Each structure stands twice: as structure tokens, then as C-alpha cells.
Amino acid sequence: MQLPDKPVLLIIDVQKAIDHPRWGVRNNPHLEANLRQLLERWRQRGWPVYHVAHDSTEVGSTYRPGQWGNEFKPEVQPRAGEPIIRKSTTNAFLGTGLEKELQENGLSTLVICGVITNNSVEATTRMAGNLGFRTFVVADATATFGKRDLRGKWWNADDVHHLSLANLNGEYATIVTTDELLKE
Template sequence: MTNALIVIDAQESFRARPLWQTLDNPDLIGNVQRLVDDARAKGELVVWVLHNEPGSGGLFDAANGYVRIVDELKALADEPTIVKTSHNAFSTTNLGQTLTVAGVRSVTVCGLRTEQCVETTARVASDFGYDVTYVTDATGTFPIPHWEAPADQSVAELLADPRTLSAADVKTRTEYALAGRFATVTTTGGVTGS
């Protein structure tokens, strides 16, 4: 086995947030499922990664029940589910060991958020010597508030603020930053051939 699909933070924590209504990619979960089906058909390793903020009391605190794979997607019993506490999937987990034991030399990354955990994992994987494929239409993100915006800003206020960085701009910036430096940027169809 030389490739692994890493599904990053496709978890209910995001859907429980009001910001979910601004998700830029309505096809996200369906595209992730297509990648999962394709990886399984090819006999590739599928690794599920969840983000946990223990003790925070928030939606990313596993104690509150949202740190689980979104209901539409299902991990098989032999597919590892790794729980991280950092933005990249390597630093606080045994992901590197899991990939090494499986003989993985390349990774395909997808999930949430485009510019945060997915991009950061792609960069770290590249630094560790993996060939990285970043599937842009199997990632999702949200508008980003200006750094001076109030932390308790509502979704309506976020969208009305002219300083807000649009999700489309976030995605484009991520593609430009990764392409040719850290990853090959492609689409779900580019991976699956359909």
C-alpha cells in the first residue's frame, strides 16, 4: 500500500455551529464519500481524523458528543480513527507511525477546514516527505472574520462586514499556496477518474 486517504475533521462539531450555514461547498460530504469509496476500491488505507479540544466545554470538546464523524460518512472497523488536538494531523497523534507501518508514501487529504487543518496537514505531510494530493472540491471552509472583529460577532454581522474574507478567497489562496510547493491540487474527479 503506497497511498492513504486522510479525511480531516469531517465531524459533527462543525455542523452544530451557526457558521455551518455559510459552508462554501454543499458537495463536500458527497465528494468525501466518493474519495472514500475510491480509496477502498483501490485497497488504500483510509484514515479518519477528528479534532478535539478537551476541557474547553465547546463543540470541539469530545465530552459534549459532537467530536464524531458526520452521520453520512462511516468508518469501517479496520480504518483508523485518530483524534488530534493540534491543527495538523501529525503533531499530537500517531498518524506518522500508522502511515509508516502501512507502507504509505503518498497521501490524499480532504475535509474541514480548507485553510486550517487540511492545509496545515498537507504542508506537514510534505515536509515529512510524503507526496501530497490536495482535493480542493472535497474540502470546505467558511468566511473568516477580520482580526479586529468582535469574537461574539453573529453570522449576519460576519457576512455584512466588508473586512470579512470570503470562503471563495480562502479556498483560492489555499490552492495557490499549496500548488507546486506542498501538494498537487486536484478535484474529486481527478482522483477517482469519474
């Protein structure tokens, strides 16, 4: 796999909110370690890193601004010069200026990671693909939680995660692993 010059590492919603017990059991216990490795590699190469933060407008949300859950997790703390995109929907492009900023900086390849796979990661990836960005999603640097379907069946987090990645693979993005990217 060959990444072009200046691929953007787009880290979505990796905030303390995901550690709240209300979310339940998360898949991918290696999320933070893989994110740390990717972030280190991107910074070593001088490649662009964009952080996306969810600022929920819902009362009682673990992502609400001003609460502990709105803070970035320590493993992905932004550094000076790394853009922070603040959003209030699941889509990092909607109402944020992200598309314009990427285009103005000549950035056309996105490597997407973060949470929640079937929520903000999937919504942002679909939009990125539709907007014409060359898009990769890092399977082992994304994570989600279990979910009940409309028939009442419970799906564990790993199943939800893999179904979401299957939705994205091919049409909207190429699914990759941390190891594949670290070989670049």
C-alpha cells in the first residue's frame, strides 16, 4: 500500500466521554495504543493531524462541553498547530469548514480513526468518500459499543464494528490496519 504525500490523520471523537459506563462494553481494547502509534508516526513524518471533537448539545450527554467527557483522552492530546475541528453532529464535515480547510491546504487523502465506528466514523467516512477524498479507515484504531436492533436482538460491539466497516469498505473507503500503515 502506498500513501501519497501528506495524508491526513483524522482522529474522531477520542474524548474521555467514551470511558463513561453508560456506553457499555467497547470492542478493541487496543484502540488507544494503536492511536498512539499512528500519531507518533504521523508527527515523526511531519504529516498533518486533525483532531475532531464532538460537542453535544444534548442535555446529559457525556460529550457535552464543559464536562470531563468533552476533554480529549491523554493518548491523543492535540499539539500546537494541529487543527481541532469541533462538531455537534455525527459528521465531521457538516457545518465545520473541514472540507474547505482540507481543499485549501491541498489535502486529498484521509486516514480516519477514532470512535464510534458505526456513528461518527461511518458518517464522516461516507461523506469523505462522497466528496471525492481518497479515504482509509483504520480497523484496529476505531472502536464501538454493542447495540440493540429494531427487532430487539442484541449485537455485541465487535459485530457492530465489523458490520460498519463492511458498509464502508470499497464504496467509501479502503479498510486498513495500524500495522499496514506503520510499514509506510
